[in-house]
């Protein structure tokens with residue numbers, strides 16, 4: 001049986017980051033990967049351009065039973081460290097919107113750089129792990145053994161690239177609890193969605209409980225897509241949500257001002273100055289009256305239809321796991337050390353990346369979590 005210091009299960013973002021950390025600490029590292037290539041999700045990330053990090057990475061951008069868990073890893077590997085690593089590999093970075101960094105050389109270049117840095121590890125592809133044993137203080141994984149194992153098997157969404165739930169099963173075997181897994185960073189199906197609106201994109205706001213999200217919303221034939229819907233899918237939608245199509249203005253004040261200043265225009269015509277015409281028509285319906293002839297009470301009702309559209313929970317469902325960029329849920333962070341990523345229940349067992357009950361916001365936060373948690377696990381394993 002061949003012996004290593006550290007065995008890493010999964011050659012994804014977190015597994016390779018862990019390998020780089022463990023190698024830098026002088027460890028002998030083996031990576032076991034079920035697929036025939038490394039980091040397959042990294043390779044398709046960011047539409048092929050890998051949104052590698054976000055300079056706003058902080059606890060407020062993470063979700064899970066205990067988002068505070070991310071603090072330790074983020075303080076040890078921050079966005080600047082990731083950008084420095086990119087510079088070292090001559091990867092050209094592009095800041096698309098504030099803080100969101102993409103690799104202009106393509107996601108494949110990021111994967112090549114990861115493999116270059118983990119070159120001193122043994123990597124076995126096409127090796128799917130279903131179970132591990134701990135015998136006399138050593139972990140036995142297939143024909144290999146090590147003092148430490150890092151489980152970096154990722155989440156179970158986007159199955160097209162090849163995913164498994166082995167990480168959860170291994171965690172359970174060693175006494176860990178699993179927070180139920182569900183799709184996240186995905187589109188929202190809305191019962192009764194009007195397919196005639198499909199294709200419209202607009203800047204909008206969603207309020208879920210106390211959380212106010214502002215981003216680009218895509219109307220689809222089944223409901224909502226685009227960054228705003230993806231971000232909403234991370235939250236608890238059991239109380240429904242409010243949609244505001246005019247987040248920059250107070251709709252009531254705006255319409256009342258228009259009534260005073262240009263009363264001979266119809267509401268549909270006024271709204272089509274600030275909203276896509278199809279939406280304006282849908283909201284106003286057949287009302288062809290000039291705005292001057294519309295009572296203020298009715299104007300207030302129209303404003304509500306624009307800025308406080310309530311979508312009840314029974315009308316919302318998440319697009320399935322197969323089309324979700326990440327999952328919410330995973331290995332309960334209560335039983336894992338946030339400083340080292342080591343299990344509190346089993347010495348030498350570590351977890352990193354999406355297999356843990358941590359999901360990041362849209363915009364590079366999930367890969368950042370994979371790099372940071374992987375680094376910490378690798379340095380401590």
Ligand SMILES: Cc1cc2nc3c(=O)[nH]c(=O)nc-3n(C[C@H](O)[C@H](O)[C@H](O)COP(=O)(O)OP(=O)(O)OC[C@H]3O[C@@H](n4cnc5c(N)ncnc54)[C@H](O)[C@@H]3O)c2cc1C
Pocket residue numbers: 009010011012013014015032033034035038039040041042044045046047050051052053127128129130152153154155157158162163164165166167324325326352353354355363364365366367368370
């Ligand atoms: C289409 C898409 C686009 C995305 N774009 C972005 C983006 O631009 N920015 C961002 O921050 N996040 C993005 N994400 C999310 C991000 O890719 C993941 O959160 C991140 O890859 C998680 O890293 P990980 O190492 O934990 O898991 P993964 O990267 O999923 O790696 C897990 C690895 O473990 C292997 N594995 C699983 N089970 C076993 C087993 N039983 N035995 C052996 N090996 C196993 C898998 O094959 C895989 O290689 C995107 C996700 C998708 C699906």
